[in-house]
Amino acid sequence: MLSYIFYILSGLTIITAIMMITARNPVHSVLYLIATFFMVSGQYLLMNAQFLFIVNLIVYAGAIMVLFLFVLMLLNLNKETEPQKSMKTKLAGVITGGLLLITLLGALIKSNTGENLPITDIGLVKNLGRVLFTEFVVPFEISSILFLSAMVGVILVAKRHNVETEVISE
Amino acid sequence: MNNYLPPIDHYIWLSSILFCIGVIGVLIRRNGIVLLMCIELMLNAVNLLFTSFSTYFQDASGQIFVFFIMVVAAAEVAVGLAILVMIYRNTKSVDISLLDRLKH
Numbered sequence: 001m002l003s004y005i006f007y008i009l010s011g012l013t014i015i016t017a018i019m020m021i022t023a024r025n026p027v028h029s030v031l032y033l034i035a036t037f038f039m040v041s042g043q044y045l046l047m048n049a050q051f052l053f054i055v056n057l058i059v060y061a062g063a064i065m066v067l068f069l070f071v072l073m074l075l076n077l078n079k080e081t082e083p084q085k086s087m088k089t090k091l092a093g094v095i096t097g098g099l100l101l102i103t104l105l106g107a108l109i110k111s112n113t114g115e116n117l118p119i120t121d122i123g124l125v126k127n128l129g130r131v132l133f134t135e136f137v138v139p140f141e142i143s144s145i146l147f148l149s150a151m152v153g154v155i156l157v158a159k160r161h162n163v164e165t166e167v168i169s170e
Numbered sequence: 171m172n173n174y175l176p177p178i179d180h181y182i183w184l185s186s187i188l189f190c191i192g193v194i195g196v197l198i199r200r201n202g203i204v205l206l207m208c209i210e211l212m213l214n215a216v217n218l219l220f221t222s223f224s225t226y227f228q229d230a231s232g233q234i235f236v237f238f239i240m241v242v243a244a245a246e247v248a249v250g251l252a253i254l255v256m257i258y259r260n261t262k263s264v265d266i267s268l269l270d271r272l273k274h
Contacts, residue, residue: 003176010184017188017211021195026204033207040214043184046175047225052236056217059240064210064247071251072203075258083200083265093197101190108182117175117222122230131230132237143241150245158252160259 006046013039025079030069037061049123181222188215202254202264206247213243 013036020032037060044053085093121127132140188211195208217236224232254264261268 001173003174006176006180010180013184014187014191017191020211021191021198021204021208026201029204029207033211036211037214040218043218044221047221049221049225049233052217052221052233055237055240059244060210060214064244067247067251068203068207071255075255075264077201077203077264081263083263083267085198085200090198094194096197097190097194100193101186104186104190105183108179108186112177112179114177114179115226116177117181117225118228119173119175120225120228122228123221123225123233128230128233128237132234135231136234136238139238143238146241146245150248154248154252157249158255 002046006043009039009042009046013043024082026072026077026082027069030065030072033068034061034065037065044123047117047123048119048121051123051125051128175225178222178226182219185215185219185222188212188218200265200267202257202266203251205266206250206254210243210247213239 016032016035016039020029020036023029023032037056041053041056041061044050044056192208192212192215195211196205199205199208217239220232220236220239224230224236257269258264
């Protein structure tokens with residue numbers, strides 16, 4: 001039963017991912033990527049990783065993709081302004097990626113363990129919280145510094161530099 | 171009715187396919203924002219693999235790593251989009267093939 005859900009979700013994930021890279025309109029790309037993230041969240045729920053399920057939904061499908069959508073609408077990008085590569089370059093890209101896929105799958109095809117994944121409860125918020133705030137508390141605190149520096153950097157980069165006011169203030 | 175999850179190999183295959191779709195997306199698109207989205211797709215493939223191995227070995231460290239990858243991805247997206255908005259302001263386009271001035 002759970003395996004069937006996995007295969008259905010996998011098929012939908014791959015289909016929406018392919019739709020995302022082939023959609024002409026960048027807004028459609030964003031929507032297909034959100035659908036892909038929902039499918040991946042479903043995989044997390046299937047593995048009983050409840051914390052990652054909800055964080056993936058809130059952070060990825062919620063915050064990050066809304067940021068993408070917001071920037072797309074701010075810049076007013078649509079199908080007409082979408083730059084396209086030539087057919088030859090696209091074909092070369094697909095062949096290169098396909099070769100990478102063949103290499104990866106060829107290396108893995110012989111290593112068939114056949115062992116099913118166990119159903120565990122390590123992905124619950126209670127267990128992960130205990131590990132996060134004991135074993136990984138230093139990286140957790142450092143990531144807050146990363147966020148602070150990213151925030152300062154973003155404001156510095158995105159701020160409109162007004163040359164005249166700088167000259168006057170000097 | 172069996173109540174088992176599929177083998178670990180199938181998760182590895184799914185993650186490989188998703189990662190390669192992300193790579194192909196980076197190679198065939200020219201829109202900078204779509205490129206960032208393809209990078210997000212690749213990060214998600216890696217996250218899925220981390221979680222499946224974490225479940226397979228029943229070790230919580232893998233899922234904590236996924237959490238940190240999400241933290242770094244959020245910061246990366248914020249900085250990347252700010253740079254893209256800046257590029258758009260200067261060139262009136264998000265076409266990354268315009269940004270080859272180091273070549274000349």
